[in-house]
Amino acid sequence: MYSRLVNIPFTAEKSARRKRGLTRRGLFPASLAGAALAGKSASAMRPAEPATKYPVLSTVDVLVAGGGPAGIGAALGAARAGANTLLVENHSFFGGVGAWALGMPINQVRPGGKPRSAIHELLVHNLLRYGDQAVKIGSHQLWCNVEYLKVALLDALDEVGVRYLVHVRAADAIVEHNRVAGVVIATKRGLMAVRARVVVDCTGDADVAYYAGAEVMLDPEQLMPMTLSLALTNIDKEKTRFDDIEAAIRKARKKYPLVPAGFIELETIAHGSSWYINHSGTADLGRLDATDPVQRTHAECTSHRQALQMIQAVRESDNPSLRQIEWIGAGPQVGVRETRRVKGLYVITEEDAMHGRRFEDAIAWRTGYLDFGGQKGAKFTKMKIHDVPYRCLVPEKLDGLLMAGRCMSATHAGAAAGKSMGNCMATGHAAGLAAALAVAKRILPRELSVHELQERLRADGVNLDVRDRDQRDLRDA
Numbered sequence: 237m238y239s240r241l242v243n244i245p246f247t248a249e250k251s252a253r254r255k256r257g258l259t260r261r262g263l264f265p266a267s268l269a270g271a272a273l274a275g276k277s278a279s280a281m282r283p284a285e286p287a288t289k290y291p292v293l294s295t296v297d298v299l300v301a302g303g304g305p306a307g308i309g310a311a312l313g314a315a316r317a318g319a320n321t322l323l324v325e326n327h328s329f330f331g332g333v334g335a336w337a338l339g340m341p342i343n344q345v346r347p348g349g350k351p352r353s354a355i356h357e358l359l360v361h362n363l364l365r366y367g368d369q370a371v372k373i374g375s376h377q378l379w380c381n382v383e384y385l386k387v388a389l390l391d392a393l394d395e396v397g398v399r400y401l402v403h404v405r406a407a408d409a410i411v412e413h414n415r416v417a418g419v420v421i422a423t424k425r426g427l428m429a430v431r432a433r434v435v436v437d438c439t440g441d442a443d444v445a446y447y448a449g450a451e452v453m454l455d456p457e458q459l460m461p462m463t464l465s466l467a468l469t470n471i472d473k474e475k476t477r478f479d480d481i482e483a484a485i486r487k488a489r490k491k492y493p494l495v496p497a498g499f500i501e502l503e504t505i506a507h508g509s510s511w512y513i514n515h516s517g518t519a520d521l522g523r524l525d526a527t528d529p530v531q532r533t534h535a536e537c538t539s540h541r542q543a544l545q546m547i548q549a550v551r552e553s554d555n556p557s558l559r560q561i562e563w564i565g566a567g568p569q570v571g572v573r574e575t576r577r578v579k580g581l582y583v584i585t586e587e588d589a590m591h592g593r594r595f596e597d598a599i600a601w602r603t604g605y606l607d608f609g610g611q612k613g614a615k616f617t618k619m620k621i622h623d624v625p626y627r628c629l630v631p632e633k634l635d636g637l638l639m640a641g642r643c644m645s646a647t648h649a650g651a652a653a654g655k656s657m658g659n660c661m662a663t664g665h666a667a668g669l670a671a672a673l674a675v676a677k678r679i680l681p682r683e684l685s686v687h688e689l690q691e692r693l694r695a696d697g698v699n700l701d702v703r704d705r706d707q708r709d710l711r712d713a
């Protein structure tokens with residue numbers, strides 16, 4: 237693990253290495269590369285690149301920004317195809333919403349109980365080897381203990397040779413002649429640059445695309461709510477039903493006015509006496525934009541107050557089995573369902589999802605529900621399996637950039653149709669692989685032969701010719 241971290245090459249080193257005729261991977265003296273991460277001040281490390289005033293931490297083929305389901309798919313897809321790949325993540329761990337929304341199922345990983353791709357299966361395999369505390373496999377979803385999930389994801393990245401950094405935020409984009417040429421990252425040592433031949437934006441919020449000046453779509457009147465996840469324990473399952481918890485919380489709304497109108501139970505994981513709740517809190521606070529610092533602060537802080545009031549209500553109930561319940565945790569941040577989406581060469585829509593549309597340039601498909609937010613009363617409709625065209629991953633005007641997952645090109649409802657994490661991993665996989673192929677061929681991602689991408693995806697176990705689009709197997713969300 238440590239060697240992977242110190243093995244990140246610098247641009248200056250890279251040119252020296254080229255002179256010595258060395259190949260791309262793993263040939264840097266750890267002392268030199270390690271200095272960047274372990275010692276010197278940013279300005280002492282190397283002169284700034286002409287295009288950016290910041291020290292260059294690394295130069296890579298493919299840079300993936302954001303390590304949620306889409307970013308994991310993209311990084312694994314790119315590295316498996318041989319690209320020198322760096323994944324940067326803002327949190328201290330990977331998994332995105334899957335890891336911070338406690339107890340939430342990772343949906344559509346095995347739709348119809350069938351493997352979906354080599355990438356999805358790598359995750360399943362890595363979880364299963366930690367035993368039945370780590371994961372329970374449902375009809376299409378994985379119910380994971382998030383702590384095992386975090387390690388299983390690291391295992392997968394290590395196995396495939398992805399380099400990664402955590403606590404690193406993409407803070408700006410480096411754009412040269414309408415081409416994204418890297419990202420400025422915010423670190424504890426200040427701002428630094430990572431240069432890349434292709435950047436894949438998997439930040440969920442389309443941060444890189446937005447900083448680079450790509451056209452993004454966000455309707456403040458239509459944003460889906462944000463949700464904090466809670467973990468409760470010490471539950472006597474013989475005597476307690478979730479309905480009792482729900483009734484106790486609702487009854488106390490007069491005393492605790494912040495208690496949100498909607499919240500849902502998530503399934504118990506493994507064998508424990510714990511319960512998980514999606515509290516759906518910001519639905520009551522109006523439409524909040526998670527990219528606005530003021531609104532985001534309101535959402536985060538109010539959600540924690542709401543959660544506390546919910547727990548107080550449970551602990552003050554008349555029911556003795558509820559009074560012993562303990563609140564043991566909340567996610568490290570609210571889960572964000574919707575913010576910016578990048579305008580691509582095609583914008584996927586609700587109609588595409590409901591009619592199970594096929595596209596010539598299909599590089600993935602999405603399955604599950606059209607789901608506008610999870611809280612009670614929100615639209616939740618079974619859709620049809622529908623293709624995702626490659627054009628949804630390619631920004632309309634900007635080069636050097638692809639996007640996947642939550643921030644790919646979709647309308648508000650089109651995004652709601654693709655939210656399940658298995659779908660986000662699938663679009664990430666395609667974007668990462670496309671980035672690697674474009675790098676290998678020295679072309680822009682928009683110039684790539686989609687036919688070749690499709691063939692490579694098939695070789696990675698992706699069935700791009702799903703015939704039964706009605707999801708007859710779909711049993712639950």
Ligand SMILES: Cc1cc2nc3c(=O)[nH]c(=O)nc-3n(C[C@H](O)[C@H](O)[C@H](O)COP(=O)(O)OP(=O)(O)OC[C@H]3O[C@@H](n4cnc5c(N)ncnc54)[C@H](O)[C@@H]3O)c2cc1C
Binds near residue numbers: 440462
């Ligand atoms: C509350 C809630 C409940 C949900 N329920 C389910 C469910 O039950 N099942 C299901 O399958 N799906 C569910 N979803 C949907 C699903 O979780 C998301 O659609 C999916 O996680 C999106 O994946 P992503 O990788 O595109 O984005 P995210 O999961 O949002 O991941 C983005 C990653 O990028 C990182 N990041 C962001 N900005 C930067 C930056 N500037 N620099 C570096 N890193 C950055 C983030 O820290 C994060 O790790 C739910 C979503 C929410 C919010």
